[in-house]
Amino acid sequence: MCKDFTITVFTEDHIGLLNRITSVFTRRHLNIESLNTSESQIPGIHRFTIVLNTTEEIVQKIVLQLEKQVEVIKAVYHLDEETVFQEITLFKVSVEQAAQHNLVERLIRDKNARILSVEQDFMIIEKTGHKAENDDLLEFLRPFGLIDYVKSGRVSLIKPDEELKNLHELVNEAKQANNNQSFN
Amino acid sequence: MQMEATIAQSVSEKVKTSGAEAVIRSLLAEKVDLLFGYPGGAIMPVYDALFHYQQALKHVLTRHEQGAIHAAQGYARATGKVGVVMATSGPGATNLITGIADAMIDSTPLVCITGQVGSHLLGTDAFQETDIISISMPCTKWNFQVTKAEEIPAALAKAFYIAQSGRPGPVLIDITKDAQFGEVEFEYSPCQNVRSYKPEPPINPEAIEQAAELINSAKRPFVLFGQGVILGQAEEEFKSFIEKTGIPAASTLLGLSALPTDHPLNVGMLGMHGNYGPNKLTNECDVLIAIGMRFDDRVTGDLSRYAVQAKVIHLDIDPSEINKNVKVQVPVLGNCKETLKHLTQAVKRKSHQAWLEQFRAYDQIEHEQVIEPELKPLGPELTMGEVIRQVNELARGEAILVTDVGQHQMVACRYTHFKQTKSNITSGGLGTMGFCLPAALGAKLGTPDREVVAVIGDGGFQMTLQELGTIFQTKAAVKIIILNNSFLGMVRQWQQLFFDKRYSSTEMVNPDFVKIAEGYGIKGRSIKQRSQLKEAVAEMLDHKESYLLEVHVGKEDNVFPMVPTGASVSDVRLS
Numbered sequence: 001m002c003k004d005f006t007i008t009v010f011t012e013d014h015i016g017l018l019n020r021i022t023s024v025f026t027r028r029h030l031n032i033e034s035l036n037t038s039e040s041q042i043p044g045i046h047r048f049t050i051v052l053n054t055t056e057e058i059v060q061k062i063v064l065q066l067e068k069q070v071e072v073i074k075a076v077y078h079l080d081e082e083t084v085f086q087e088i089t090l091f092k093v094s095v096e097q098a099a100q101h102n103l104v105e106r107l108i109r110d111k112n113a114r115i116l117s118v119e120q121d122f123m124i125i126e127k128t129g130h131k132a133e134n135d136d137l138l139e140f141l142r143p144f145g146l147i148d149y150v151k152s153g154r155v156s157l158i159k160p161d162e163e164l165k166n167l168h169e170l171v172n173e174a175k176q177a178n179n180n181q182s183f184n
Numbered sequence: 185m186q187m188e189a190t191i192a193q194s195v196s197e198k199v200k201t202s203g204a205e206a207v208i209r210s211l212l213a214e215k216v217d218l219l220f221g222y223p224g225g226a227i228m229p230v231y232d233a234l235f236h237y238q239q240a241l242k243h244v245l246t247r248h249e250q251g252a253i254h255a256a257q258g259y260a261r262a263t264g265k266v267g268v269v270m271a272t273s274g275p276g277a278t279n280l281i282t283g284i285a286d287a288m289i290d291s292t293p294l295v296c297i298t299g300q301v302g303s304h305l306l307g308t309d310a311f312q313e314t315d316i317i318s319i320s321m322p323c324t325k326w327n328f329q330v331t332k333a334e335e336i337p338a339a340l341a342k343a344f345y346i347a348q349s350g351r352p353g354p355v356l357i358d359i360t361k362d363a364q365f366g367e368v369e370f371e372y373s374p375c376q377n378v379r380s381y382k383p384e385p386p387i388n389p390e391a392i393e394q395a396a397e398l399i400n401s402a403k404r405p406f407v408l409f410g411q412g413v414i415l416g417q418a419e420e421e422f423k424s425f426i427e428k429t430g431i432p433a434a435s436t437l438l439g440l441s442a443l444p445t446d447h448p449l450n451v452g453m454l455g456m457h458g459n460y461g462p463n464k465l466t467n468e469c470d471v472l473i474a475i476g477m478r479f480d481d482r483v484t485g486d487l488s489r490y491a492v493q494a495k496v497i498h499l500d501i502d503p504s505e506i507n508k509n510v511k512v513q514v515p516v517l518g519n520c521k522e523t524l525k526h527l528t529q530a531v532k533r534k535s536h537q538a539w540l541e542q543f544r545a546y547d548q549i550e551h552e553q554v555i556e557p558e559l560k561p562l563g564p565e566l567t568m569g570e571v572i573r574q575v576n577e578l579a580r581g582e583a584i585l586v587t588d589v590g591q592h593q594m595v596a597c598r599y600t601h602f603k604q605t606k607s608n609i610t611s612g613g614l615g616t617m618g619f620c621l622p623a624a625l626g627a628k629l630g631t632p633d634r635e636v637v638a639v640i641g642d643g644g645f646q647m648t649l650q651e652l653g654t655i656f657q658t659k660a661a662v663k664i665i666i667l668n669n670s671f672l673g674m675v676r677q678w679q680q681l682f683f684d685k686r687y688s689s690t691e692m693v694n695p696d697f698v699k700i701a702e703g704y705g706i707k708g709r710s711i712k713q714r715s716q717l718k719e720a721v722a723e724m725l726d727h728k729e730s731y732l733l734e735v736h737v738g739k740e741d742n743v744f745p746m747v748p749t750g751a752s753v754s755d756v757r758l759s
Contacts, residue, residue, distance in 0.1 A: 012379070012380050015329070016317055016318070016327075016329075019318055019321050020321050020322075023321055023322040026322075027322060043436060061504070061507070064503055064506075064508075065504045068502065068503070068504045069502070069505070070346055070378065070380065070381045071323065071326070071380050071381075072380060073379075073380045091729035132630065162591070162663040
């Protein structure tokens, strides 16, 4: 049965590693639902958050093949209920339409959105939430002069404390066991 | 003397050198004495630096970069050392890709060094610029682009460490031309650790215990061994393990020669064209012990009907191999040289004579229906099997067998009796036609004291025959046998069996191979008759230099047994 899995990958911060990571998915003809990369809590260590809709059997294999990459320190996967996650969508809406339909108050009161900027012709609205909530707002805005929108990938933190601690220990341990090379 | 002093210096003392010279000094520090390659614009500074070190570091100029990398693969497989190959940017680098992919899937340790355009030209579609880092990413264990001279020693140290540790594989270092021209305070310290990389997973004593329990209570245990035994240098540990437990053992294609063919517990080869007993009895064993093998689809056939009755123990150094294809009850992670030691201590001494007899009974059937007709054919045409057996006998089983891909490969691997390890070099996972001739050259240069016999089909030979030029130039005494059936034999066999004999683009009109060899100064001979075989093979083996023997074999002979694609291993066909 296919489900959404959030894969978290801790890696070195090296050029080209994104290619190497995505090619693990490409070669199995898997589509990545969303991908976010950023620094991590540990300096010098990069963090990937990848959402994949697939079976648990496949995600297990993917995680092992990710971890096999020389510059990957750790890869884990979690179900939605094991993580706290968020996505962000930015909307560009016509100011005229927003005023006509009294959108602003509804957006802020009912939809928990924020207004980031108001220009002469348009305004930028920000909504963070789960994908379904953001998509719900998208559908709400469509009839009201929606000019443009953009969605971010998922960012997610793992709930089980113990697991997170182990992860950080592992990363720290790896960091301490740094090789004696002038670069790594 | 001066040269020796320089080499010693290269390891210990800090010296100011060019990036190009740092490449050479790093190779010397890694005790490389032979590399294969092909020069070109973007790697010229390194070739120029090499000029001064020719005595210490021999460079073999192949006739194509693909030849260079296959030669490096043959060298690595025969010696167990890292094969080194060098090429220029652009086409030089892309010509390495087939060999890199081959080395990746067959776990061969390689360090590939490619030249790259100057760093200021990166991304500008400069002459002979190609993004070899991106291109080689999915088929290298690790790759890295060097843009500064000072990065060179550490990058190469890391490359050698990664290529040969854990599950070996190919590594590529791409060096921009300005980095080669740049200056570096050369100092070399071998790499011993990469923080993100754990080449050998720790051994779990519980797994050893569980595996031992399963093995001790098994009634019909069966061992499958692969190249991991050879790569882990665990041949002795492996032999002790099967001898103590009395378990019949069958080899994958790449595992061949890890255990002598004539060992009483060696029950033959697995897979699509493997032996009858091992394929049949895979579906009757109660415990399957896989050692350093990866359950390739050519070994397993239909997975849903593969050893479903058995409990599976899998010894492997690569955690991502566990449960990849076959569900495993007891994974035993680690280097099998270590895990086998522990396991052998934990298991009871046993024998499984009746079970072993079952393999022998199947051997008998295979012998009567397949082997006997292949080795003692009634028809006038020579068979591949009788040629291979003749070579094997006259070489006393001591030669390194290098094969290409196709019918001749399966026949050669089936009918050769191996006595010592690292004697079977073939392109297993990737199935690269054209692999054999350059790989045999590399194997011979790496092990000059061993007889190296290249067995090639007429198709594969013509994919890399330009390497006859390298054989000629290096005087490597490679013995070449072309088993010529004027067909792409394996494809034709499939066309016959599964495509109603529609021989679409498989028949070949071939040139005079002996004349081609002559052109390269290599003695050659072509035979068709059985009466000529023994004497011709003897002449080839006795010849001190390289020799090409073309043997015309039956045009439409087939290789059996065969597990058709999609069939279960126990549905293996004898005809």
